Amino acid sequence: MTSFQSTLGEESGIAEELAESQRAISIAEFFEKNKHMLGFDSGARGMVTAVKEAVDNALDATEEAGIMPDISIEIRESGDYYTLVVEDNGPGITREQIPKVFGKLLYGSRFHAREQSRGQQGIGISAAVLYAQLTSGKPAKITSRTQGAETAQYFELIIDTDTNEPEIQVEKELSPAESDLSPTHGTRIEVEMEANMRARQQLHNYVKNTAVVNPHARLVLDEPGLDEPRQYERVEGASLPAETEEIRPHPHGVELGTLIKMLGATESYSVSGFLQEEFTRVGAKTAGKVLDSFRDRHFGREMAWGAPEPGAELETDLETAIEDAVANKGAAATSAFAGRVADTLRNRDRTAYFELESIVSTVADDIGEKHGVTFGETVQENAVDAAWEVLTADVTPDLYGLVDDATSTRKDDRTVEGLATRLGEKFTDGPARHRATRTQVREYVDRSADVLVSANDDITIGETARENVAEAVWKVMRTVPDEVPKISEVAESRDTASELLEAMRETDILAPPTNCLSPITAELVEAGLRKEYDADFYAAATRDAEVHGGDPFIVEAGIAYGGELEDGGSVDLLRFANRVPLVYQRGACATTDVVKRIGWRNYGLDQPGGSGMPNGPAVIMVHVASTNVPFTSESKDALANIPEIEDEIELAIREAARDLKSYLNKRRSMQKRRKKQDVLGKILPEMADKLSEVTGRERPNIDGALARIMNNVGVERVVSDDTVTLSVENHSDRTEEPDITEIVSAEPADVPDEATVVDLDGEWFVKWNPSVPAGETVELTYTVASDASFDINVDGVETEKLTVNT
Template sequence: MTSYQSQLGEGEGIAEELAESQRAISIAEFFEKNKHMLGFDSEARALVTAVKEAVDNALDACEEAGILPDIYVEIQESGDYYKLVVEDNGPGITKEQAPKIFGKLLYGSRFHAREQNRGQQGIGISAAVLYSQLTSGKPAKITSRPKGQDEAQYFELIVDTDTNEPEISVDETTTWERPHGTRIELEMEANMRARSTLRDYIQDTAVVNPHARIEFDEPGLDESLKFERAERAELPDETEEIRPHPHGVELGTLLKMLEATDSYSVSGFMQEEFTRVGGKTADSVIANFNDRHYGRGMAWQPPKVGEDADIEAAVEDAVANKGAETTATFAAAVSDAIHDRDRVAYHEVEAIVDDAAEDAEADGDTTFGSTVRENAVDAAWGAVTADLTGDLYALVDDVTTKRKE
């Protein structure tokens, strides 16, 4: 035991003392100390990551608005730092939303959407803003002009890591030659050691997005790289949101979905909340979850001697082509095992039949396949449940008697 632990153990109210040091942290504060998890683990990689996040945002904004993307990317040397500028001709961002998009982590519209897209968590561009302010101490500069508005809105902001909210230092209107779009400027510690990677990214992005026009400029270029839009290029088809597939949903998620659904039946829930699930599939799933398969079904008393139901005879009749002696031995084993129990459930009958079949196979050359076993189970269960009147009366009488007491 360390001296510190020894001192703690000697006093009273230690739990309260330790509890005082516990506090919640914001997601922004977490990534402030773990920026490597976002791709900002080196100055060279940080610049590539920031460019990628800004370009992805620009492409997404244009495509969602049905606009052929026109994107400008520039990297400038700015004293001890590098300045990244990314412009697009997208629909622009409203005054209310712009600060949150750039200054709040985990803020976006796609986290709950199950569709193919470039981003989902709402972290990328705000993480670039966070890295920028941490390394240069300077705010991000955002200019955005929504389509149809005469003026653009200009912001300077940082991410408040204590609250994960944007902290705006400048909020004003300005003029901008673009009729609509967004521009972001970030200053950060970086270097151009990954210059080839950066150029490859821009080129590859242009190749896989032939509908976009991309211009890229950086200090090592004599003139900017221009990747023109392909002739007759059109926007890619809009992605459609899909529902989850049952195989991809974990139990906790399923329970949450059940609590939130508006469906009034399990079948309706299955068909409305999952993809590739129709009425037939839903019925099959429900059948597989029937309680009797998992040991939670009703257990019934075996028929007594003298009652019409005869388990042994029923099983013998259900088994064909196995030889009279083997069949009789098998049927007797099933009947004896069932009668040895005070009550028996369907899944227990299945286990009894399997055990008897394996014993019969071990004693001879006869094979009891799945079909034979299923027939034997159905026959035995039919005999057990042939007359439930007396058993039901006993159960009801037992419950009502206890309640009266």
């Protein structure tokens, strides 16, 4: 490595020497050196990433074209290398696009689209091609046939890392018979790479979990060592995920650089038009609100003052001041004019300078017409100035009211008065028309307060009081009607663009539409878990859409518990982003952080130390769907720690966990009950025997005792000759409605109407669904041949709460 240290500082020209070795680096060159960033850190991982990139693309392409995906993944050993072939039945790729899609990094169709898709950056599959060529030296082989085309296009290509351009080695048009592509349309990619199958488990997890969240897809995986390919069948009746729509950016999401770029590129002439054209959720009304907020920032607001009441102690009253300012219009017209302006001002709560101008102009037209005179521009200006002088002659009482309301009751008169007086001076000594921005108002308050505090040892005015006063004053100030700058002016000034951006962010705007997203839905999350995990309990939750940085997102969570799930370690966490399973970097993922910080003991799961991954036979799944999933890196393995998204992940998990908690609570109480029943079942007969032995009396009948002690529902059958009596005793504290089915070997007779009888191949099913209030007994009586045999089935009451004596 060249060292410049010895000469640094001694000679000039180092920069020139350095310049000789400075040059642009192509993106392909960069990733050649930083393969790990794209998920190609090792042979084992490289294979999983390549499969993931190809399958994600195949799923995106088929779904976009409305085709039910049929995807095959084949991994073969080829000498020292492995060959990966992924084939889909998608729409295919045109001849012109194939070289760019596979032979150029950062080329794709989704980077600029605000729509949920698996692919985002336009880097995935070309990175796989790059990895393959770097490790095996072999080109990628691509065959693609578009829908309706007679022939398939075949390419062998590599990426020229100096230029990041495709280098085509073979290009052919193949007839269907010549091509390896099985479906009538779709894409087949074959790459040979240095790899190993150590990450087989991760590969299987990826394919299996892809099947969980894409029940509409059929996947086939063939790899060395398998007797036959693994099939992941499409779920019967599953349909394609709801079609998503591309949306424009949301005003809350853009950054300054992007806004300036958009301002430069827009065809709109006005800021209002620009907002409505380029952003989602902005109509004329919302644009108006943004513009007002922009005006407040760009021009400041004008302070509005209340008019003094007639009789107030003033040097000149309003009428006189206005009359004095008007010359040569005749006494009647002048007095009518001054009177109307003064009345109008007194009828208003407050008036700002621009409002006064407009009032004077309207009154001038009106009175002028009535009296046949013209109140010209100069007269109007003079009248405005005269009236303004009266309005602002003593602003202290006005501000006193505002300051008093905005500060706590503990502030004494002296403080309020002192602050109001000084604040008033800031306005009256400040810019004409009493214009100020929000920041300036706060400065006025601060300066006034500082002076007051430094002159009076006993006065303090804290941060909150200052902010409250500033806000109270700002609230009564008026947004000015000035024309906002044109687009070109905003685009040219970074400060003005920044004011517009702030206005956009501060205005309440409807959240972006969510038809650009396609959540899996709670129902399918649960169905997917049921399909792949044999558990006792399942729960799922889908949250409403939220927004982060202008991109809408939806979080879903699911939990499976018990059954065949492995116990004895921490729970399994399945992470998904836009329906893609995340395989690596679990520890660096926001979902993991959220799961770890939830107090799982509250939900019935064991959690050593009260934090960290919970233990137990459970699977927790989290799916984040967004138009822009914030990954920690280009390899798309882990979600970044974005507070808004973490909050939603937590809420979704907690929603599902609440169901788990009630399930586990119930299970625990049932277990306790069962234990108690087992003990009672054993000791009751023993006690009865002992009692009869000690007393010498007959053994007491303990048939209904267990049900009574346990507050159970007891079902008993008593047969006397040909009469059968089924009785249901309800010892619980609520009405029970058991479904009782008697299975009798002979035809029953005299069956009351409340029961039904079905004959099935010589067996009679007597069905009865009594409603038994708490503490009561209900009986069903029928007759049957005395040698008949019986069997009984009771549903609708948990086994632990049921005692059957038949």
